[in-house]
Amino acid sequence: MDANKNNKTISLGFVTVRHHPIHGYFGGYLIVNSLARPLEFHCTLPVQPTRAQQILYGSTLAEFVCGEQIARALVTKAKGTPQVLFSDTLAVLTLRHMQSIPMAVIEFPNGESSSLPRPECDRESYHRFKAFGKQFSVLPEFAEDSSEIQGLFDAQKSPLDLLEPFGRIEEALMEAHPATKAA
Amino acid sequence: MVPQNDALAGIAVESDWFSTGVETQTWTPLEAWSNDISIDFAESYTNDRIAFESLKVLPIQLSQTLPRTIGFAFPESPQWTAPEPKVARPAPPQVVHIDKDTNDPEFESDDDSETAKPRKSITRMRPPGDLVRLEDRLYYVLQPPMETIIQSAKLTFPFQPFPYQLEGIAFLFPRDAAILADEMGLGKTMQAITTIRMLLLSGELKNVLLICPKPLVTNWMREFKQWAPEIPLAIIEGDSAKRNWIWTNPQAPVKIANYELMMRDRDVFEANDLHFDLVVLDEAQRIKNRNSTTSEIVRSIPRTRSWALTGTPIENSVEDLVSIFEFLAPGYLRDDMHLKSLGKATRDYILRRTKDKVLTDMPPKLYRPAELELTGEQRASYRSAEEDGIVQLNEMGESVTIHHVFELVLRLKQICNFDPATGASAKLERLEADLEEIAASGQKAIVFSQWVSTLDLLGERLAKYNPLYYHGGVPSNKRDAVIDQFKNDPKNKVILMSYGAGAVGLNLQFCHYVFLFDRWWNPAVEDQAINRAHRLGVKQPVTVTRMMSLETIEERIHDVLEQKRELFNNLFAETGTPQNLGLSQKEIFGLFGLNVPKYQPKVA
Incomplete structure (x- = not known):
């Protein structure tokens, strides 16, 4: 990735999925510019895996629903293409198999929780790296994403907080699906 | 992804139980597959592998439909970076450095300890309750935190805003x-100005009128x-x-007018077809009487947004608040x-914070009641009168x-x-004694009276304290000079102010002693007066001496004022219905044990 890209052209994608015990899975996707201002937002309607899917995908159900279904639908629908995709949900990383944008999951600091739980994921093998004071994970088969991501931000002096947009997405999901507020 | 349940993968093809040549497309989402069938498969397999041999299994073509989405695109704001000021600034500006923990600027940090450090709260905009369209609501929900906007837009401030001030901006x-x-x-002025500034920069406002x-x-x-x-x-x-x-000049996006002038220029709006994106009323209690000409005029200004700034939305009764809402x-x-309904209805429109809640580090106000016996001469005159x-x-x-009665x-x-x-x-004797000590310690004092x-x-x-005057008799064009002199000339130890002229808008936080020589009719105005000294930037506790003559009308009025204070607190705390809603006629007559005659006009 071109590290000298003009700041104004930089856009970042933040995709996340939350799980509601009654309504199922909700996904949100926010594209922001280099000043963290929103450019696009997409969210899915609630997704409830069928019993058949639960049986067929077993322990990989979350990766299938979150990454291949929800995140894929969101990224496909967006008009803009960000330089990098971030998520806070490991189960979303399987999306990387289906598109070419570098992608990483950022770990939230210990003890930081969200109003709606993030789906659990059983996969254990990730390529992990630290940058900008944060811990990142990428799929091992896309380990080169780590250097691309670090290269992108080495050139940036934006004060953007990479964890903060997930809070916005979560609030937007609750606005779009008010029933989830009671969870 | 290929399904992970090996057993089911093996039974999916009708012609060959043990074939591994399963086509991947067979295993896409099973939207049409009934739960009953799938449960039968699983249970049968778990209980008895042999049982499968008697089952007839059919391949099902599964849909590859992705979940439905809704989406919105937001236009990029035209400009979010403040241009360099063309005018000279009174003090060199500072770029605000938002607290690192608050904004978490990890781009500048490679400190591993960041991951373990809990992040502090951030200030988000929230859509107002009356905004209905999801797209409009999401526009605000999805905006970055105030700290990020300020930092990324490189807005400069003379000093770093307090977190509660950012909340105020996010509210407005x-x-x-x-x-x-x-x-x-607490800085209502700064919060209003900064919000106006950000709205102008983002292109959401083009012309603003401040009154x-x-x-x-x-x-x-x-x-x-x-x-x-x-x-x-x-x-x-x-x-x-x-x-x-000036009214019709489009060059300046912000126009400042005063209430008095509005009376004379009321026809200008109609004649010139003026419209403002925002009208801000400072000291909005000025329109508490909705039948006043001032209130009618400001309500008639064509506008899109309406904001009211006031530390005292209720001075006398809840009608004051209702009148301000007639503008909003x-x-x-x-x-x-009912008071509780009122509190509920206004909750989303009003933001009120008090110093004791948001400025816990601010030096306190120390109330020192001076309850004085009248001198013999005063007592005789008082009784007679x-x-x-x-x-x-x-x-x-x-x-x-x-x-x-008045x-x-x-x-x-x-x-x-x-x-x-x-x-x-008796009050003067006490005041002189206090002032001697205050002046000796190099301090200054403000003395308020209604006359x-x-x-x-x-x-x-x-006279020995070289008092300055600040009241309605001092021409308005000389008042700033009076304040400057009081601030800068060490000889002037006292400023004598009327509640009417000195209660609002002045910054006298260098002065740590306030005397209320007599009491005003409502506590809100008294609080305004006291807060000329007790405001942001004050370095020491502010001592407030409330003078009251015992066993006089002042003591009886004091009791009524306390009830009014209770009303104000009750509305904003929604803790119940107060017993009294202000200085009623009955109470005024009651000061002298009189009953209200019939057919009295209502007085607030």
């Missing part, structure tokens, strides 16, 4: 109708220069032709609404009016200040 930003009702001294009391125009100019130096201002002043030109959202509130007055009121019978109240209050025959004053005549008398008796 998305609202078409809002009351910022922070306690005096304030005339003495505060220069204060607003000064604050704009400090907090938003790049914004051109137009002050509505001068003769009719000049004002007309006509018809939204009614006078007869009260007895004579009550006799007169009683003799008037049904013809007595509220004004007659006259007696005022006469008695003046005697509490000074004996009219001898000039004796200019009392201030004049005080000025004569306190």
